[in-house]
Amino acid sequence: MKIREKFTCPLELTHDVIKGKWKPIILWRLRLGEMSLSKLEKDIQGITQKMLLEQLKELMEFGFVNKKVYNGYPLQVDYFLTEPQGKRMIEALSIMQQIGIDFLLDRQSRAPIQE
């Protein structure tokens, strides 16, 4: 994904960053600290290595994620949130997470009792 040049408002820019099925989840995972591709792949159920790499690449282009390469054997690469941009995004995602939780609770309380 290329970064857009024209925006009506800055919100659109940020929305671009977390657009897509996986990006919010990846960022959300990375709040726990830096981790390898394989760990992310294990933690995020349903994602393929390919998707993960694609999305991480885009997040890096936007400057919200970065990576460290350890030249050892086996080769290891760790991904992490950038400071302050990546970390800042977690603030927004935290609220979204809470909204989601509240939504589910609220919905549950209205749901018919299942016996």
Added chain:
Amino acid sequence: MKIREKFTCPLELTHDVIKGKWKPIILWRLRLGEMSLSKLEKDIQGITQKMLLEQLKELMEFGFVNKKVYNGYPLQVDYFLTEPQGKRMIEALSIMQQIGIDFLLDRQSRAPIQE
């Protein structure tokens, strides 16, 4: 859009709500208070009435927006953010807005000087 039944994490739910090109912008506009369809259409450049209606409908289904119908002449319908859900979303969007602003400023400060 139908609400998903299966989630890995609540974040996905909220992400569904602001998914799409226009929803965040619509919500963001509505933070200023209730307003009519035509006002929204004027304020959000580039949106068609059809898109606007579609997206508003989805936001209402999710419970983040609601509408009041005034039975007068001419008929008027005002859309507004729900309490507390819709208002809560504005908190998240505010952070995203700020991230977008910072991103642009930062990018600008690094850009080559144009003479």
Added chain:
DNA sequence: CTGGATCCCGAATGATACTG
């Protein structure tokens, strides 16, 4: 051989245009 990364392509989904 292992883990990281890219390419190609069809399928699914989303956005806009068109039309009555």
Added chain:
DNA sequence: CAGTATCATTCGGGATCCAG
């Protein structure tokens, strides 16, 4: 305004490549 057609973007599978 709603229904449909068209166009663009995204998702995902799988093959493949590169580097220790």
